[in-house]
Amino acid sequence: MSLSDPAAMTDNAADVLRLQRRLEREKAARKQAESLLMEKSLALYEALELGKQDRNKLELAVWAGNESIWDWNSEEQIYELMSYPAGASNVVRTWGNTAQVVRRIHPVDRQNFINNWQLFLSDVLDSLDVLLRYRLPSDPYRVQSKEQAMSCREHHELSHSGFEEIDITAGTEAGQNSELLEDDQAWRWLHWRGRIVERDKHGSPTRAVGTVKDVTNYRRTQQSYLLMAQAFANSRDAMVICDQHGRIREANQGFHSMFRITPASANGESLAEFVVMPEQQICQPNSNHSVTCETQSTDTINPQLPLEISLNHFQPEDSSQPFSIVTLRDLTERKRSEATLMHMASHDGLTDLPNRGTLHEHLESILPRVSVQQPLAVMFIDLDGFKAVNDEFGHIAADMLLISQARRLKRLLPENGFVARWGGDEFVMVWRPQSGNLNHDHLPSHVLHSIREPLGLNGASIRLSASIGIVEVTGPTLDANELIRCADSAMYEAKSQGRNRIQVYSQGMGKSDQHRASLISELSLAIEQDRITFFVQPKFDANQRIIGGEMLARWTSDSVGFVSPSDFIPMIEQNGLNAAFAEAVMRNGCRYVRQARQTDPTISIAINLSGWQLLDTSLPEKLRVHCENEGIPCEALELEITESVFLQPDSDPVSIMNRLRKRGFRIAIDDFGTGYSSLSYLRDMPLDTVKIDRSFVIDADANERAHKILSAIVAMSHQLDMKVVAEGVETKDQWQLLRDLDVEIYQGFLFGRPMPFDDFLQLLRQQSTLKSEV
Amino acid sequence: MLGMIFTEMVEMIEQTFSPELVDEILDEANLEHGGAYTAVGYYPFEEVVTLVTLLSEKTGTPVPDLIQAFGSYLFSSFTRTHAQLLTNKHSLFDLLDTLDGDIHKEVYKLYPDATLPKFHVVSKTDNELLMEYRSERNLQPLALGLIEGAANYFGHDSVQVSQQQLDDGATLFRVAL
Numbered sequence: 001m002s003l004s005d006p007a008a009m010t011d012n013a014a015d016v017l018r019l020q021r022r023l024e025r026e027k028a029a030r031k032q033a034e035s036l037l038m039e040k041s042l043a044l045y046e047a048l049e050l051g052k053q054d055r056n057k058l059e060l061a062v063w064a065g066n067e068s069i070w071d072w073n074s075e076e077q078i079y080e081l082m083s084y085p086a087g088a089s090n091v092v093r094t095w096g097n098t099a100q101v102v103r104r105i106h107p108v109d110r111q112n113f114i115n116n117w118q119l120f121l122s123d124v125l126d127s128l129d130v131l132l133r134y135r136l137p138s139d140p141y142r143v144q145s146k147e148q149a150m151s152c153r154e155h156h157e158l159s160h161s162g163f164e165e166i167d168i169t170a171g172t173e174a175g176q177n178s179e180l181l182e183d184d185q186a187w188r189w190l191h192w193r194g195r196i197v198e199r200d201k202h203g204s205p206t207r208a209v210g211t212v213k214d215v216t217n218y219r220r221t222q223q224s225y226l227l228m229a230q231a232f233a234n235s236r237d238a239m240v241i242c243d244q245h246g247r248i249r250e251a252n253q254g255f256h257s258m259f260r261i262t263p264a265s266a267n268g269e270s271l272a273e274f275v276v277m278p279e280q281q282i283c284q285p286n287s288n289h290s291v292t293c294e295t296q297s298t299d300t301i302n303p304q305l306p307l308e309i310s311l312n313h314f315q316p317e318d319s320s321q322p323f324s325i326v327t328l329r330d331l332t333e334r335k336r337s338e339a340t341l342m343h344m345a346s347h348d349g350l351t352d353l354p355n356r357g358t359l360h361e362h363l364e365s366i367l368p369r370v371s372v373q374q375p376l377a378v379m380f381i382d383l384d385g386f387k388a389v390n391d392e393f394g395h396i397a398a399d400m401l402l403i404s405q406a407r408r409l410k411r412l413l414p415e416n417g418f419v420a421r422w423g424g425d426e427f428v429m430v431w432r433p434q435s436g437n438l439n440h441d442h443l444p445s446h447v448l449h450s451i452r453e454p455l456g457l458n459g460a461s462i463r464l465s466a467s468i469g470i471v472e473v474t475g476p477t478l479d480a481n482e483l484i485r486c487a488d489s490a491m492y493e494a495k496s497q498g499r500n501r502i503q504v505y506s507q508g509m510g511k512s513d514q515h516r517a518s519l520i521s522e523l524s525l526a527i528e529q530d531r532i533t534f535f536v537q538p539k540f541d542a543n544q545r546i547i548g549g550e551m552l553a554r555w556t557s558d559s560v561g562f563v564s565p566s567d568f569i570p571m572i573e574q575n576g577l578n579a580a581f582a583e584a585v586m587r588n589g590c591r592y593v594r595q596a597r598q599t600d601p602t603i604s605i606a607i608n609l610s611g612w613q614l615l616d617t618s619l620p621e622k623l624r625v626h627c628e629n630e631g632i633p634c635e636a637l638e639l640e641i642t643e644s645v646f647l648q649p650d651s652d653p654v655s656i657m658n659r660l661r662k663r664g665f666r667i668a669i670d671d672f673g674t675g676y677s678s679l680s681y682l683r684d685m686p687l688d689t690v691k692i693d694r695s696f697v698i699d700a701d702a703n704e705r706a707h708k709i710l711s712a713i714v715a716m717s718h719q720l721d722m723k724v725v726a727e728g729v730e731t732k733d734q735w736q737l738l739r740d741l742d743v744e745i746y747q748g749f750l751f752g753r754p755m756p757f758d759d760f761l762q763l764l765r766q767q768s769t770l771k772s773e774v
Numbered sequence: 775m776l777g778m779i780f781t782e783m784v785e786m787i788e789q790t791f792s793p794e795l796v797d798e799i800l801d802e803a804n805l806e807h808g809g810a811y812t813a814v815g816y817y818p819f820e821e822v823v824t825l826v827t828l829l830s831e832k833t834g835t836p837v838p839d840l841i842q843a844f845g846s847y848l849f850s851s852f853t854r855t856h857a858q859l860l861t862n863k864h865s866l867f868d869l870l871d872t873l874d875g876d877i878h879k880e881v882y883k884l885y886p887d888a889t890l891p892k893f894h895v896v897s898k899t900d901n902e903l904l905m906e907y908r909s910e911r912n913l914q915p916l917a918l919g920l921i922e923g924a925a926n927y928f929g930h931d932s933v934q935v936s937q938q939q940l941d942d943g944a945t946l947f948r949v950a951l
Contacts, residue, residue: 018797021808025800028810036814201862 059084059091067211070194072098074121074206078149081212085140092141095149106133106187113192120194121205128194128210131219133187189219238328244321246271258330259301271326274298275307289313294331306331348421350399351406359420359428363480366430372474377438379429380469380487381409381447384499386425389462391611391644397457401464408450414443428484438472444502452500465500467491472504492516515560520575522557523568527580531555534588535754536605538763539725539747542739546767548604549596550640550747551589552754553581573610582613586623590630592757593637599764606638606668611645614653620660634664640691642670646681657686668725672696673713682713682720690717694728694748701734714741775822776885777815779848783822784811786847787829799828816887819911838915845919846926853927856880866928867903870921870949871895891917896946903949906940914945921949 059082062069068083079098082091098117105113109132120128194210232239238255240248251266259266259274271277276295290312297305308329315322346358354362363378370376383405390398402425409419409427417431433441451466469490471483478486486505494503526532533556536549555563572581589607596603613619627634639660645653657667668689669681673696682690692713699706717724726738729748738746752763787796800809803824811817826844830837853860859880863869869877873893881888891909898904907917918935925933934950 018794021797021801022793025808025810028808029812032807032810033812033814036812040814 062211065211065213067213069209069211072194072208073198074204076146076150077153078146080146083140092143094143095146096144097149097153099153100149104135106135109133120196120208123196123203123205126195128192128208130192131215132190132192134190135186136188136214188214189216191215235327238330240266240271240326240328242271242324242326244323246277249323255328258305258328259297272298274301275309275328278309306335351403351421353406353410353427354418354420356420356422359418359422359430359484360480362418362420363430363483367473367476367478367480367483370473370476375433375438375472375474377431377433377441377470377472378483378487379431379444379447380422380484380491381427381429381451382467382491382495383425383451384465384467384495386464388644389457389464393458393460401455401457401462404455405451405464408453409447412443412446412450417443422484428487433472438470438504444468444470448500448502467494467499468502469494470502470504519557519560519563520571522559523555523563523571524575524577526555526557527572527577527584530584532581532584534585534592534757536592536757536760537747537754538752538760539606539745540751541745542743544751546600546752546764547602547745548606548638549592549760550606550754551585551592551608553585554754578610578612582610586626589637590626590632593632594630595757596761596764597632597636599761599768603764604636604638604666606640608640608670609645611642614641614645614656617656619656620663620665623660623665624663635666638666638668638689640668640670643672643681646685654685661686661688671727673710679713679716682716682722687722689723689725689745691725691727691747692743697726697728697734697738697748698730701731701737707737711741714743718742775817775819776813776888777811777817778813778885779822780811780817780825781813782848782851783825783844784809785851786844790843790847791829791833795829795832799825799832802828841913841915842919842922845916845921846923847919848916849920849923849927856884860927866925866930866933866949866951867898869924869928870903870905871898901951905947905949907945907947908943912945917945917947921947925949 062082063084068081070079070081072079077097078095079101081094081096083094084091102110102114113130113132116125116128116130119125191213192210193212194208196205196207197209198205198207200206232250233252235252235254238258239252240255241250243249248266248269248271251263256263256266274297276298278291278293278295290310292308292310295307295309297307308331310327310329311324312326313322313324346354348355366376386398386401389401393401402421406419406421406427409429413419413429414431414434417429419427419429422428429443429447431443434443448466448468451464454461454463456462469487469492471486471490473483486509489509490503490505493509494501497503533554535552535554537552538546538549541547553565553569555565555568557563572578585607589605593603593605596605609619616622623637623639624634627637641653641657661667666688667686668691669685669687670691671693672690673693681687690713692710696706696710700710701707714724723745724743725745725747726734726743727747729735729738729746729750731750734748735746735750755763784796784800787799803809803821805821805824807817826837826840829835829840833840859877860869863872870893878890881890889910891907891911891913894906894908896904896906907914909917914937918937921935922933930951934948936948936950938946938948940946
């Protein structure tokens with residue numbers, strides 16, 4: 001191109017202009033780019049600042065959440081932990097490796113963590129989510145540098161699948177012993193969570209990030225709730241939680257069992273479907289705002305249960321509605337026990353009849369309704385001769401008999417009647433007489449006959465009778481006590497008239513009771529003041545010579561005069577006067593011996609011993625002292641006992657009898673041949689004398705068979721070296737008969753009646769004088 | 775629209791036609807900034823329309839053909855300036871398959887305000903790929919050019935690309951090797 005060429009010049013100028021335009025464009029574009037760069041830089045700076053603020057916010061959020069952030073990468077096999085310990089102003093950064101983590105985990109939780117970590121890194125788990133116990137470093141600010149964390153890595157860190165090198169059951173690196181392992185307070189519960197955030201080109205995780213949070217307090221609260229929930233679930237009492245409408249929200253196993261339902265069928269149901277809910281006004285809340293009262297299951301529940309229900313209202317913190325916790329206790333057993341106790345308290349244990357207290361209550365309850373149209377009768381029944389049965393067969397057999405008689409009475413009881421055991425062998429029956437007239441009522445005679453029906457007892461057939469007293473009232477004129485007292489008086493009247501009979505109460509009968517009571521106190525005084533006198537009935541040998549006598553008690557009351565021994569001896573026994581009376585017998589017996597022997601030194605005196613005395617092991621010593629006091633030999637005192645002593649339960653009369661004989665006392669069996677005579681007594685008992693009962697002697701006179709038996713007894717007694725005394729000899733024929741049988745000693749009206757001791761001494765003196773004259 | 779599109783277009787006109795034509799067009803376009811484009815700036819889409827229309831008038835080449843040729847040019851330019859985007863892309867279909875997923879993600883990192891079309895691969899076999907294209911600007915020729923450029927990059931001489939307009943406004947590209 002030439003500058004002189006105008007066309008070329010024009011082209012050149014055009015090129016220059018074009019290039020200038022292009023340059024201008026390039027400049028403008030550069031400025032535009034620089035300006036944009038500045039804008040971008042500013043924007044970037046602001047974005048960075050914003051990013052920092054955001055990160056700070058995030059850190060604060062994590063700190064506020066009491067969480068730490070961990071960031072693990074597979075390349076270095078270490079993690080970075082950013083935490084915000086309490087009181088720290090800045091984040092604390094530390095590095096570590098998984099082996100170090102595992103060593104701080106509670107041995108029990110280690111395997112679980114390892115399993116989860118491996119599954120997490122193998123992509124089997126979407127995320128890591130593990131709860132474990134962990135021992136935190138004692139110093140939360142202690143940090144480990146990245147280099148330290150890397151230098152103490154172990155080869156297993158490089159593999160996802162190998163933690164085999166770590167002893168997962170060993171203590172932690174702090175070296176805890178087993179005691180520390182047990183110490184719950186030493187361990188913190190940590191919740192580890194994380195996600196994979198980066199992968200390599202094969203998809204394998206290369207980086208995981210997550211949080212770890214100390215949830216110990218939450219966990220302990222949770223455990224506490226769990227414990228309470230389990231306590232609720234496992235309580236033996238039935239428990240339910242109801243909402244304000246009484247619908248069941250939760251029910252425990254005890255409730256399901258009580259009503260035999262499945263858990264599903266209880267929820268949402270109204271509690272009133274199962275339990276009769278108490279009225280508000282019946283159940284007053286106590287100081288704890290709880291209500292407890294008795295109720296029962298509803299009619300639809302079978303069997304219907306007596307229940308104790310306790311209601312407690314509460315309002316959960318997270319609910320605006322009140323709930324109530326209801327505890328139900330099955331009272332079936334308690335009710336049964338109460339009923340049993342009530343029955344025991346109101347009934348006689350032996351016969352199961354109502355007792356005195358119940359009788360009294362019953363009478364008091366029906367007395368107000370008594371009228372002429374509706375009279376009331378009370379029957380007092382006393383079994384005759386029961387004591388003898390008791391003595392012979394023992395208490396157990398006697399009890400059986402009482403049970404049988406009680407059953408009979410119950411069977412006879414009319415529809416509106418009531419029968420109670422008054423005590424011992426006494427029963428009381430209360431009823432409304434048929435057609436309102438006692439005379440037309442067959443009940444008393446039925447009772448009398450029923451009691452007389454024979455009863456089998458230990459193979460024997462026993463026949464008892466009863467003395468029955470009846471009182472009838474046609475208005476509420478008497479109270480319960482007075483009614484029973486009247487019936488009792490009538491019963492005594494029946495007894496005194498010969499037993500086995502019915503006596504209806506009439507005015508004045510009660511007086512005999514008062515009379516009897518005053519007589520007992522008079523008797524007691526007489527024994528105390530030694531005013532019981534002792535007669536002596538002489539005993540004779542075959543030559544009609546007095547060889548001794550039997551001492552017999554006599555009492556003349558100041559108020560009523562002579563009282564028969566058959567009356568006052570039972571009074572002594574029944575009123576606890578035995579000991580004092582026995583003492584008087586022994587003392588006077590020994591005195592009589594001393595005085596009689598002053599006239600005839602061969603004389604012996606017999607005293608009667610009661611059965612209970614042979615139970616007294618000190619008896620031989622007591623008798624010896626009495627003999628010693630009077631200066632007489634023991635041989636001079638003869639002791640008469642009856643067969644009943646052998647019937648006492650749990651007694652050992654033989655050993656006492658042996659000890660008595662060893663001291664020299666002679667023992668006679670009295671009234672032999674009556675009652676329950678057994679020849680085996682003669683064989684087994686240490687006896688010196690057999691006294692044959694008067695009835696035997698009387699029979700033998702007229703009855704050949706009785707004669708033969710008598711003869712055999714005498715012969716056998718002789719064979720056993722025992723002397724025989726015949727009692728009740730009243731005729732010469734009897735005497736002759738007995739002499740023919742070689743009976744040695746005689747006692748009876750034929751020879752001499754019981755007489756005052758002075759008269760006996762007089763006889764002795766006469767005999768002595770006669771003897772000396774002969 | 776990304777400034778880079780304008781700078782690349784200016785460069786293509788310079789190389790394919792002449793610097794004078796560039797100057798002429800920019801002058802005639804009577805732009806506010808005088809055609810001082812910088813790759814990191816953003817410019818209205820209408821300016822591209824203006825430039826391409828002027829280029830078509832000056833050269834007599836239809837607009838779509840020009841745009842398609844630009845697409846092809848643009849791809850080869852990418853391979854030089856943004857080579858990192860093609861790492862791990864071993865075939866044409868590999869690339870097309872990951873346009874939305876990988877390539878555009880990377881583009882957004884550099885140009886957060888970019889308005890990019892959507893590519894959705896409907897089916898893919900060894901020899902054929904069906905792909906839906908959606909764009910507000912309906913630059914199907916540009917997309918076609920880019921596909922051809924990519925095919926060229928991966929050494930495919932004869933790639934058949936056909937397109938079909940779908941009812942919902944998308945365009946279905948069938949790429950057959």
